[in-house]
Amino acid sequence: MKLLFVHQNMPGQYRELIQWLAAQGDHEIVFLTQKPKPPVFEGVQTVIYKSAHDAGKDAFGLSKTWETAAGAGFGAAMALRKIVEGGFTPDIVIGHVGWGEMTFFREVLPKTPMIGFFEYFYSVHGGPVGFDPESPVSDHAPFFMHGHNVVPHMNIEVVDVGHSPTEWQRNRFPKSFHDKIYVCHDGIRTDKLKPNKKAQVTLGRIGRPLTVKDEIVTFMARNLETTRGYHQFMRAMPHLQKARPNARVLVIGGNDASYGKKTDHPGGLRGQMEEEVGHLLDWERLHFLGQVPYEDYQSIIQISSCHLYLTMPFVLSWSLLESMSMEATVVASDVAPVREAVTHGETGLLVDFFDPEAIAAQVADVLARPKDFAHLGPAARKHVVETYDFNTVCLPEHIRQINALVPQDIHISVP
Numbered sequence: 001m002k003l004l005f006v007h008q009n010m011p012g013q014y015r016e017l018i019q020w021l022a023a024q025g026d027h028e029i030v031f032l033t034q035k036p037k038p039p040v041f042e043g044v045q046t047v048i049y050k051s052a053h054d055a056g057k058d059a060f061g062l063s064k065t066w067e068t069a070a071g072a073g074f075g076a077a078m079a080l081r082k083i084v085e086g087g088f089t090p091d092i093v094i095g096h097v098g099w100g101e102m103t104f105f106r107e108v109l110p111k112t113p114m115i116g117f118f119e120y121f122y123s124v125h126g127g128p129v130g131f132d133p134e135s136p137v138s139d140h141a142p143f144f145m146h147g148h149n150v151v152p153h154m155n156i157e158v159v160d161v162g163h164s165p166t167e168w169q170r171n172r173f174p175k176s177f178h179d180k181i182y183v184c185h186d187g188i189r190t191d192k193l194k195p196n197k198k199a200q201v202t203l204g205r206i207g208r209p210l211t212v213k214d215e216i217v218t219f220m221a222r223n224l225e226t227t228r229g230y231h232q233f234m235r236a237m238p239h240l241q242k243a244r245p246n247a248r249v250l251v252i253g254g255n256d257a258s259y260g261k262k263t264d265h266p267g268g269l270r271g272q273m274e275e276e277v278g279h280l281l282d283w284e285r286l287h288f289l290g291q292v293p294y295e296d297y298q299s300i301i302q303i304s305s306c307h308l309y310l311t312m313p314f315v316l317s318w319s320l321l322e323s324m325s326m327e328a329t330v331v332a333s334d335v336a337p338v339r340e341a342v343t344h345g346e347t348g349l350l351v352d353f354f355d356p357e358a359i360a361a362q363v364a365d366v367l368a369r370p371k372d373f374a375h376l377g378p379a380a381r382k383h384v385v386e387t388y389d390f391n392t393v394c395l396p397e398h399i400r401q402i403n404a405l406v407p408q409d410i411h412i413s414v415p
Contacts, residue, residue: 001028002088003027003092004093005018005095006093006094006095006096008099009033012096013096013165015186016189017186018041018044022043024412025043030083030088031045033046033048034050034075052072052078053070055071062147063147065150066100066151069100069151072100073100073102073103073104074104076101076105077105081108091112092114092402093114094115095115096119097117097155098120102116103151113406115161115163116158116161118152118169118170119315121174124137152173159180161182166341169316184394184397185321185387185393187398188394190381190389193325194325195381196326199211200303201250212303214305215244215248215367216248216249216305217247217304218251218308219233219249219251219308220252220300222317223253223255223258224268225258226260227314229311230270237280238277239360241282243361247367248285248286249286250289250300252297253291255269255270256268301326305366306328307330308330308332308359310333315337316341324342324380325384325388328380329373331349331362333350334352346376349366392415399413399415
């Protein structure tokens, strides 16, 4: 089969799928992306396109998202035209619709089946916008949120089938979208992400490796930002350190903002929180590791006594499910998307996002009574294996969805 994947930040949600398809050896795979230096995958041809237009800083706010998406869409369509003229006509197109890249593909491939990734629908209700009283929204916010949603509205008729990774994400979209969107996670490699009681982590300022015998609390986010609860995490730390004087906290993440507004503090949110609670902290036991290699991240989670996942209601992080796959004892914020993956007292523990003292108390309790919570990690892994495993759950469903749109003589064998 000839497959065209589209994602501005290759590989995005398709990392495992393209590698599995390429390993079969009988598919032609082209990946269209804006990423200037995309990763190289054996058996995958990468084509880089440039946006035809970016909205200026002074662009009208209500149409700015669409203006940028239209530029990306036209640039991607022109690149697609060259791909087709060069002799590659895909049997199916699979891509993320959120940045407008597939918007004009029907002008080039009017009959080719297409599957679009519908990740998020903006609203001032039920998501991160308006969730935190510290970040109040203006009375114009509903208009701006609705303006963002021009892109999915434009793309729902472009694709034959939509895809969302969780029920919560699918349900964010209008009901008129639901019948067209199938729900299936991208997939977690539970065969690789396992517990490892022999894992070790070496930190520069400690003269010995850290292991599962140490009292380790972990917190991880792509960037340390309010959407992922970093401010509440830092407010919980003085209480936790007071309760557990031997605990070490390992923090993974960059000092930027992937989602939402950046802080105006010159030191970023890290600087802002240091100013607020830094004088209450024992900095010798709080370790900021930045963005670490994937293998190091695994080892850090594998030695964790308790993993904190504090998010506003938003797209579920891969790191939560990966940590559960590695049998971490998870303490997470009690919000709707997390409740889809974590059942309190069975596969993890849920806490009030807005109560730093309660967050610290729950983590301290896990550290104080590890045997009483020892069932959570294995149960979490079992749940992830049964619900989110790439090889046995997610891959077969994605292949079924692809096969349903293409002629039978080119069907991919379902694992």
